[in-house]
Amino acid sequence: MNFSRGVKFFSVTAAGLLAGAVIGASAASASEIVVLPIDRAKFLAGAKFDMEVELRGAKSGEIKILIDGKDAAEVFGVSPVLKNESSLSGVRFSDVTLTKPGEIKVEVEAVSDGTPLKKSVVYTVAAPQKQQAKNVILFIGDGMGLPSRQIARILSKGISSGKYNGLLEMEQLNEGTALISTSGYDSLVTDSANAASAYATGHKTVVNAMGVYENSDKDPLKHPKVQNLAELARAAGMSVGLVSTANITDATPAAFVAHTRRRAEQNFIAGEMLKADVILGGGSRQFLPQSTPGSQRKDDRNLIEEFESKGYVFAGDRAELAAAKGDKILGLFNLDNMNVYIDREMLKDPAVLGDFTNQPNLMEMTKKAIDVLSANESGFFLMVEGACIDKQIHAMDWERAAYDTIEMDRAVGIARQFAEKNGSTLIVVTADHSHGTSITGTYHEKDGKTGRHAVRTYASAGYPTFSDADKDGFPDSPAPDVTLAVQYANHPDYYEGFKFHPRPVSPAIMSGDAAVGNASRDPDGTFYPGNIPLGESQEVHAADDVPLSAGGPGADYFKGVMENTEVFFGIVRALGLDPAKK
Amino acid sequence: MEPSVHFIHHLRKGAAALLPLLPLTALVCLAGGVPAYGAAAPLRFGEMYGTVTSRGIALSEKLKSLENQPVVMEGFMAPPLKPTLDFFVLTRVPMSICPFCSSDADWPYDIVVVYLKSPVTALPFDRPIRVEGRLELGTKTDEATGFVSLVRIYATKLGEAR
Known part of the structure; x- marks a missing residue:
C-alpha cells in the first residue's frame, strides 16, 4: 500500500x-x-x-x-x-x-x-444474560437532577405537615434505585451527546460525541464506532422507538442511532433515524429539502418522502398523530424544538407558539409509541426524553422546566399502566446530567418586600401555595402568591426578579464574545454579575450524580453508585440481548 | 453550519473582539443611488410568513409582493461570522447563543440575511437596529461560507433603531 x-x-x-x-x-x-x-x-x-x-x-x-x-x-x-x-x-x-x-x-x-x-x-x-423482560422503556429527563425531581414533586403532589402528599410516578418505581455518575472520558462535566451515548452504547465518550471514540480524524463521521441499542435491538428483531420534545436529531435521541464525533451533524443524524420504527418529536427542518422554506438541510433530500417510501406514516400535528396507523411512524411537530408544556398546553400565547398551535404532548406521544411498538411480538426498546427540562434550566426558567418534568412524569405513568397490563416491561427513569439549581426556600411579596429581601429562608419559608384544582398533576398556575425560591449555583450576568416569566426570555444575550444580562427579562429585577466565563450565555451543566429509578423485570440491576455506562448493561441484561445469536 | 464548523471556530475570538460598539448618531449610508428615505415599505418579522407547519414555511403575500422592492425592517444583529464578511444575520430577538460561534447552536427559522456593500463594524448586538434595502427572496447559498438563506435584504441604509 x-x-x-x-x-x-x-x-x-x-x-x-x-x-x-x-x-x-x-x-x-x-x-x-x-x-x-x-x-x-x-x-x-x-x-x-x-x-x-x-x-x-x-x-x-x-x-x-x-x-x-x-x-x-x-x-x-x-x-x-x-x-x-x-x-x-x-x-x-x-x-x-x-x-x-x-x-x-x-x-x-x-x-x-x-x-x-x-x-x-x-x-x-x-456475557449475555438470560432474557427477563420483553420490552424496555427508558425515560431520560434531560438535565433532570435531584432538585428537578423534587421541584416537580412539590408542585405536582404538594406537601403538608412536613410530609409529601404523594410521590411522582417515577418515584414509585422502586425495584431499582441508583445514583448515576455522568462524566465522559475527556471531562468531568458532560453534555447530552456524551451522556446519552453512554446509555446507548455502554461506552464513555467525549463532549459532543455519540457512538464513537475520538480519534484524530477531522471528519466527524470517521471516528471508531461502537454498536448502539437501536442497532442491537433491531438485530434481535425488536422494534425501536424514539420520542423527544426536542429536535429529534438533538443529542439525546440521536445517540441511540447515530455515530458522530460532532452532534451538530444533524442533517446526517436525520437519515440515521431510519434505524427506529417510531420517531416522534420536533425538528422537521432537518428532514425538508433545502428548497423548502424553513429547511436547514444543505441538500435536496426530502427525508419525509424518503421515510414514507420506506413505509413510514408521517404525522405533522396532534390530529395526524392520533389518526396515524401502521407499524412505522415519523411524527415531527415543529420545525425546531417543540414548545414547552406551559406554552403549548396552558398559556397558548400566539406570540410564542406562532402557527404551531396543535402540537401533541409527551403523554400522547408516549402512548402512541407504545401502542405501535407493542404490536411486535419480539418486543421493543423505547426511549422517551423530557428534553426541555434541560433547555429551560439553561434559560434559568425553573417553572417551565418543572412543568416539563411533570409532563415526563405523566408519560412515565402511561408506561407504568402498560407494564402493569402487559407485564414483562422494564421501565428505567433517569437524567443524563444535572444542573446548578437548588431550592432555597420560598418567595413572596405579601409584606411588601421584593427581590432578595423577599426570599424566605429557614422558618420564614413555610410552604408554597401551588394548587391543582383539576387534579391533572399540573399546578393550575405557575405563579401562586407564595412560590418557590429556586436559585442557581452558576449563571451569566443576569437580572433576577424571582417571578415567573409569561413568555420565555433569555437571561443573557451575546454581544460580541461576551454574554450580557438581558435587562428585558426582569425590568425591575436586580442585576447579578455572572460567575462563569463571559462566553457562557446560559446556566451550565453540573457534574453532580443523578438519580435513577427502575421497575419491572431486571430492575434489580440498578443499585448503589453506578457509572452511566451501566445503564446500557442493565438494559441489555434485562432484554437478554446476545448479538452472537442469530 | 456543518460544512464550515472548523472555519467558524477559528473565527470566534477575532469576530467579536474586533467589533467596537461605537455610538451611532445617524444612519450609516453604505452606497450611493439609494431610494429616498421613506420610500421603503416597512416590514415586520411577524409579517414574513403565511402558514408555518412542520412541512415547511409559506411566504406571506405581503412578503412576496415586496420582492425586489425597497423595505425597511427592525431587528437585532447577530454577532457576525467575521468582521470582514459582507453579510450578517438579522433576528427577531437578540440571540442568546451564537450559531456562528457554537457548532451546537442553530438559527431560528425567521431570520433575514443582510448583505452589505462593505463590512459594517459599528453596530451593537443587544439593541435593535434598522435596515433598509432591496428585498430578495428564494434559497441562496453564500459562496464563501456555505450559509443558506431564504430572505435577504441588500442594505442601502443601516443604523440603530430609535
Missing part, C-alpha cells in the same frame, strides 16, 4: 507486526500510543465495535497489537486498514467483536521514528 507522503506500510506479518519504513528525513518527536476503545472499556460479548490504535506524533512507525498474547488480526479474523498522515500512523480493525467473557489485556508495541513505545489497556467483556 503506497501513500502519497512516501511512506510504505507492509501488510500484517504472521507475527502480527506491521512494519513501516520512512523514505526521507525523519525528525525525532514526542509521540504517544492511543488505543481506542480506551482502558477499562466494557463490552457486551458479540457487540460490534471498531478498534483503532494511533501513533500520534509519529511520521513513521511499526505497530504490533496483541490481545491476550495473540495477534489482533488473528483474534478478530480481519486485516486492519492502515493510515498514515503527516504526523500520525495508525491501524483500524472495523466491525469486530470480543466474544469471550472476562478480562482481556491488549498490549501495543510500537516503534515511532526509531523510538520504541509500549502501552497496555484492559477491557472487560460481559
Whole structure:
C-alpha cells in the first residue's frame, strides 16, 4: 500500500507486526500510543465495535497489537486498514467483536521514528444474560437532577405537615434505585451527546460525541464506532422507538442511532433515524429539502418522502398523530424544538407558539409509541426524553422546566399502566446530567418586600401555595402568591426578579464574545454579575450524580453508585440481548 | 453550519473582539443611488410568513409582493461570522447563543440575511437596529461560507433603531 507522503506500510506479518519504513528525513518527536476503545472499556460479548490504535506524533512507525498474547488480526479474523498522515500512523480493525467473557489485556508495541513505545489497556467483556423482560422503556429527563425531581414533586403532589402528599410516578418505581455518575472520558462535566451515548452504547465518550471514540480524524463521521441499542435491538428483531420534545436529531435521541464525533451533524443524524420504527418529536427542518422554506438541510433530500417510501406514516400535528396507523411512524411537530408544556398546553400565547398551535404532548406521544411498538411480538426498546427540562434550566426558567418534568412524569405513568397490563416491561427513569439549581426556600411579596429581601429562608419559608384544582398533576398556575425560591449555583450576568416569566426570555444575550444580562427579562429585577466565563450565555451543566429509578423485570440491576455506562448493561441484561445469536 | 464548523471556530475570538460598539448618531449610508428615505415599505418579522407547519414555511403575500422592492425592517444583529464578511444575520430577538460561534447552536427559522456593500463594524448586538434595502427572496447559498438563506435584504441604509 503506497501513500502519497512516501511512506510504505507492509501488510500484517504472521507475527502480527506491521512494519513501516520512512523514505526521507525523519525528525525525532514526542509521540504517544492511543488505543481506542480506551482502558477499562466494557463490552457486551458479540457487540460490534471498531478498534483503532494511533501513533500520534509519529511520521513513521511499526505497530504490533496483541490481545491476550495473540495477534489482533488473528483474534478478530480481519486485516486492519492502515493510515498514515503527516504526523500520525495508525491501524483500524472495523466491525469486530470480543466474544469471550472476562478480562482481556491488549498490549501495543510500537516503534515511532526509531523510538520504541509500549502501552497496555484492559477491557472487560460481559456475557449475555438470560432474557427477563420483553420490552424496555427508558425515560431520560434531560438535565433532570435531584432538585428537578423534587421541584416537580412539590408542585405536582404538594406537601403538608412536613410530609409529601404523594410521590411522582417515577418515584414509585422502586425495584431499582441508583445514583448515576455522568462524566465522559475527556471531562468531568458532560453534555447530552456524551451522556446519552453512554446509555446507548455502554461506552464513555467525549463532549459532543455519540457512538464513537475520538480519534484524530477531522471528519466527524470517521471516528471508531461502537454498536448502539437501536442497532442491537433491531438485530434481535425488536422494534425501536424514539420520542423527544426536542429536535429529534438533538443529542439525546440521536445517540441511540447515530455515530458522530460532532452532534451538530444533524442533517446526517436525520437519515440515521431510519434505524427506529417510531420517531416522534420536533425538528422537521432537518428532514425538508433545502428548497423548502424553513429547511436547514444543505441538500435536496426530502427525508419525509424518503421515510414514507420506506413505509413510514408521517404525522405533522396532534390530529395526524392520533389518526396515524401502521407499524412505522415519523411524527415531527415543529420545525425546531417543540414548545414547552406551559406554552403549548396552558398559556397558548400566539406570540410564542406562532402557527404551531396543535402540537401533541409527551403523554400522547408516549402512548402512541407504545401502542405501535407493542404490536411486535419480539418486543421493543423505547426511549422517551423530557428534553426541555434541560433547555429551560439553561434559560434559568425553573417553572417551565418543572412543568416539563411533570409532563415526563405523566408519560412515565402511561408506561407504568402498560407494564402493569402487559407485564414483562422494564421501565428505567433517569437524567443524563444535572444542573446548578437548588431550592432555597420560598418567595413572596405579601409584606411588601421584593427581590432578595423577599426570599424566605429557614422558618420564614413555610410552604408554597401551588394548587391543582383539576387534579391533572399540573399546578393550575405557575405563579401562586407564595412560590418557590429556586436559585442557581452558576449563571451569566443576569437580572433576577424571582417571578415567573409569561413568555420565555433569555437571561443573557451575546454581544460580541461576551454574554450580557438581558435587562428585558426582569425590568425591575436586580442585576447579578455572572460567575462563569463571559462566553457562557446560559446556566451550565453540573457534574453532580443523578438519580435513577427502575421497575419491572431486571430492575434489580440498578443499585448503589453506578457509572452511566451501566445503564446500557442493565438494559441489555434485562432484554437478554446476545448479538452472537442469530 | 456543518460544512464550515472548523472555519467558524477559528473565527470566534477575532469576530467579536474586533467589533467596537461605537455610538451611532445617524444612519450609516453604505452606497450611493439609494431610494429616498421613506420610500421603503416597512416590514415586520411577524409579517414574513403565511402558514408555518412542520412541512415547511409559506411566504406571506405581503412578503412576496415586496420582492425586489425597497423595505425597511427592525431587528437585532447577530454577532457576525467575521468582521470582514459582507453579510450578517438579522433576528427577531437578540440571540442568546451564537450559531456562528457554537457548532451546537442553530438559527431560528425567521431570520433575514443582510448583505452589505462593505463590512459594517459599528453596530451593537443587544439593541435593535434598522435596515433598509432591496428585498430578495428564494434559497441562496453564500459562496464563501456555505450559509443558506431564504430572505435577504441588500442594505442601502443601516443604523440603530430609535
